[in-house]
Amino acid sequence: MMTTNSIETIKADFEMLDDWEDRYRYVIELGRQLAPLPPQAKTDATKVRGCASQVWLVSTVEDVPDRTLAFAGESDSHIVQGLIAILLALTNHRTAADLIALDIQATFNGLGLKEHLTPQRSNGLASMIARIKADAHAAL
Numbered sequence: 260m261m262t263t264n265s266i267e268t269i270k271a272d273f274e275m276l277d278d279w280e281d282r283y284r285y286v287i288e289l290g291r292q293l294a295p296l297p298p299q300a301k302t303d304a305t306k307v308r309g310c311a312s313q314v315w316l317v318s319t320v321e322d323v324p325d326r327t328l329a330f331a332g333e334s335d336s337h338i339v340q341g342l343i344a345i346l347l348a349l350t351n352h353r354t355a356a357d358l359i360a361l362d363i364q365a366t367f368n369g370l371g372l373k374e375h376l377t378p379q380r381s382n383g384l385a386s387m388i389a390r391i392k393a394d395a396h397a398a399l
Contacts, residue, residue, distance in 0.1 A: 327354050
């Protein structure tokens with residue numbers, strides 16, 4: 260089961276939480292809602308390089324004429340798993356062209372996450388975004 264939270268819901272929830280400790284707990288909770296990847300999906304090809312923790316992202320083209328992509332992901336880090344949940348809420352079931360044009364980093368900045376992530380997590384997030392963009396380009 261993928262997360263049922265839309266990016267709009269996540270943004271609204273973030274605005275209601277004043278304390279960063281509460282926001283971190285919320286990010287972790289979002290990650291817990293993601294279904295784990297099947298073991299056979301955790302391969303060298305799906306592993307995201309540049310992340311301090313273990314991260315796997317899997318993309319599939321759902322609709323060939325429109326080039327709509329679906330993503331699934333998993334991490335061994337609770338916070339990173341939550342970042343994946345937010346990333347999937349933002350990118351899942353969009354066309355490759357939409358994904359290429361989408362400013363994913365701006366959404367994370369808008370949530371205030373940029374200044375609250377360690378440099379390693381910020382680099383890992385950038386690597387996950389780069390993978391999504393690369394998969395979108397490949398789908399075209």
